[in-house]
Amino acid sequence: MLDPETQAIPRECGDCPIRHRAVCARCEADELELLDQIKYYRSFEAGQTVVWAGDKMDFVGSVVSGIATLTQTMEDGRTQMVGLLLPSDFVGRPGRQTAAYDVVATSDMVMCCFRKQPFEDMMSRTPHIAQRLLEMTLDELDAAREWMLVLGRKTAREKIASLLSIIARRDAALNVAGRRGPMVFILPLTREAMADYLGLTLETVSRQISALKRDGVIVLEGKRHVTVPDFNRLLDEAGDDSDGGMLA
Amino acid sequence: MLDPETQAIPRECGDCPIRHRAVCARCEADELELLDQIKYYRSFEAGQTVVWAGDKMDFVGSVVSGIATLTQTMEDGRTQMVGLLLPSDFVGRPGRQTAAYDVVATSDMVMCCFRKQPFEDMMSRTPHIAQRLLEMTLDELDAAREWMLVLGRKTAREKIASLLSIIARRDAALNVAGRRGPMVFILPLTREAMADYLGLTLETVSRQISALKRDGVIVLEGKRHVTVPDFNRLLDEAGDDSDGGMLA
DNA sequence: TAGCGATGTTGATCTGAATCAAGGTTGCGT
DNA sequence: ACGCAACCTTGATTCAGATCAACATCGCTA
Numbered sequence: 001m002l003d004p005e006t007q008a009i010p011r012e013c014g015d016c017p018i019r020h021r022a023v024c025a026r027c028e029a030d031e032l033e034l035l036d037q038i039k040y041y042r043s044f045e046a047g048q049t050v051v052w053a054g055d056k057m058d059f060v061g062s063v064v065s066g067i068a069t070l071t072q073t074m075e076d077g078r079t080q081m082v083g084l085l086l087p088s089d090f091v092g093r094p095g096r097q098t099a100a101y102d103v104v105a106t107s108d109m110v111m112c113c114f115r116k117q118p119f120e121d122m123m124s125r126t127p128h129i130a131q132r133l134l135e136m137t138l139d140e141l142d143a144a145r146e147w148m149l150v151l152g153r154k155t156a157r158e159k160i161a162s163l164l165s166i167i168a169r170r171d172a173a174l175n176v177a178g179r180r181g182p183m184v185f186i187l188p189l190t191r192e193a194m195a196d197y198l199g200l201t202l203e204t205v206s207r208q209i210s211a212l213k214r215d216g217v218i219v220l221e222g223k224r225h226v227t228v229p230d231f232n233r234l235l236d237e238a239g240d241d242s243d244g245g246m247l248a
Numbered sequence: 249m250l251d252p253e254t255q256a257i258p259r260e261c262g263d264c265p266i267r268h269r270a271v272c273a274r275c276e277a278d279e280l281e282l283l284d285q286i287k288y289y290r291s292f293e294a295g296q297t298v299v300w301a302g303d304k305m306d307f308v309g310s311v312v313s314g315i316a317t318l319t320q321t322m323e324d325g326r327t328q329m330v331g332l333l334l335p336s337d338f339v340g341r342p343g344r345q346t347a348a349y350d351v352v353a354t355s356d357m358v359m360c361c362f363r364k365q366p367f368e369d370m371m372s373r374t375p376h377i378a379q380r381l382l383e384m385t386l387d388e389l390d391a392a393r394e395w396m397l398v399l400g401r402k403t404a405r406e407k408i409a410s411l412l413s414i415i416a417r418r419d420a421a422l423n424v425a426g427r428r429g430p431m432v433f434i435l436p437l438t439r440e441a442m443a444d445y446l447g448l449t450l451e452t453v454s455r456q457i458s459a460l461k462r463d464g465v466i467v468l469e470g471k472r473h474v475t476v477p478d479f480n481r482l483l484d485e486a487g488d489d490s491d492g493g494m495l496a
Numbered sequence: 497t498a499g500c501g502a503t504g505t506t507g508a509t510c511t512g513a514a515t516c517a518a519g520g521t522t523g524c525g526t
Numbered sequence: 527a528c529g530c531a532a533c534c535t536t537g538a539t540t541c542a543g544a545t546c547a548a549c550a551t552c553g554c555t556a
Binding site: 135 | 324327328330378401447487
């Protein structure tokens with residue numbers, strides 16, 4: 001496992017890989033310089049907890065690289081994942097003292113952090129930040145509502161297909177768009193994490209993945225390496241309106 | 249059924265019952281005056297559709313009175329409610345052309361609307377509006393994530409108890425706080441709408457309500473009038489961390 | 497005041513996913 | 527190279543909630 005400290009960390013915002021998608025996306029050069037002065041990086045190892053629900057959280061920030069999850073847990077141990085944080089996603093809520101959910105790094109991860117108070121001060125003086133944060137929050141709300149349909153009404157097979165299509169789509173967006181041929185990606189989650197995301201047990205996740213493989217919807221190499229020969233077929237299995245595949 | 253036109257509609261923002269909770273909550277007198285000039289009211293009858301998912305939506309607005317639902321529907325007819333809109337809640341998304349969900353008035357309802365373009369112009373010039381909208385959107389995101397736990401991990405009985413406790417709490421917040429004695433409220437949803445909210449069938453909703461009644465968790469008069477003798481008992485049935493009942 | 501449609505309840509049966517259980521793989525530390 | 531721990535798969539059985547079905551209640555209109 002790589003020492004997270006050795007992962008490439010941008011020195012300046014200009015070099016930052018998430019520059020154009022994160023909460024700072026709309027900032028002008030001068031605004032970026034101010035952010036540059038108050039930002040700091042933190043690295044987390046796979047499995048490490050960033051914050052526990054209910055704990056005081058005196059910073060906010062963006063995922064620069066790696067993956068984290070937001071989860072909620074009931075007293076008896078039932079857990080539900082409520083968010084999957086990928087590079088450029090924002091962590092924390094301005095105007096709130098404590099974390100509402102557990103935040104856990106699922107892979108080695110680097111975050112670009114700001115202490116909450118300076119960030120909030122800056123936000124009130126820099127509409128570009130608040131605007132972008134509003135936009136990102138509205139997108140997350142849409143994603144959460146999409147997920148409510150998955151949790152409430154889809155079958156186990158549809159749930160798995162939905163998760164795979166979301167990961168596949170997002171992966172394609174991060175990499176160069178329009179690559180020809182079948183989609184290929186690495187599952188960033190264990191079977192158990194998938195189960196927590198989908199409101200299933202890990203056994204059901206395993207069975208349904210096996211079934212999709214048996215039916216040729218996906219091809220597996222090892223446990224994590226997935227190839228999707230026909231993305232529309234996968235969307236169909238997810239119960240989604242197909243087409244919509246190709247956006248401009 | 250009341251003619252919605254006869255419902256009391258405030259003339260001026262100063263008289264408005266949702267003045268201090270809606271998207272305009274943070275506005276100063278002069279800003280309010282500008283909003284006053286571009287606002288208009290629309291009334292909807294119970295059952296009426298405000299917009300269909302995918303349709304062009306050239307306005308945004310706030311629910312002034314009554315209740316509306318946001319729902320998503322799959323091709324085969326499975327539907328999932330993804331939002332319950334109460335007085336002061338915001339409808340529509342700035343910066344988007346078409347509605348993402350069906351919006352349906354569940355009771356007679358009055359909305360305070362703004363054409364999208366003037367509202368967006370005003371938003372870019374009035375940070376108070378964008379600030380409040382961000383805050384409201386973050387609250388909605390929290391509510392959506394809370395709901396993901398309900399949909400993904402709770403039993404049918406816990407789901408019903410969760411819904412009842414949310415309605416009870418919200419009702420108590422709208423009415424004068426701190427009233428002593430048992431909580432009493434009217435269910436604003438049919439059994440079918442509850443089922444769509446909870447990811448259940450209407451039969452299961454009916455059975456679980458009967459069970460909660462049989463076990464003395466709730467008392468029913470007719471189908472819709474609910475009394476909760478012991479709110480902590482209800483929270484317990486919902487699987488929520490109890491206490492948290494009394495906020496300052 | 498009878499009839500009808502929307503809404504709600506309850507019972508019988510079925511079924512998809514959970515639970516219980518037994519291995520199989522993989523990768524790491526020693 | 528071995529042994530252990532995480533992770534994953536597959537099978538047998540159970541069960542919560544869906545489905546299918548019948549009937550009850552209420553409000554409205556003719």
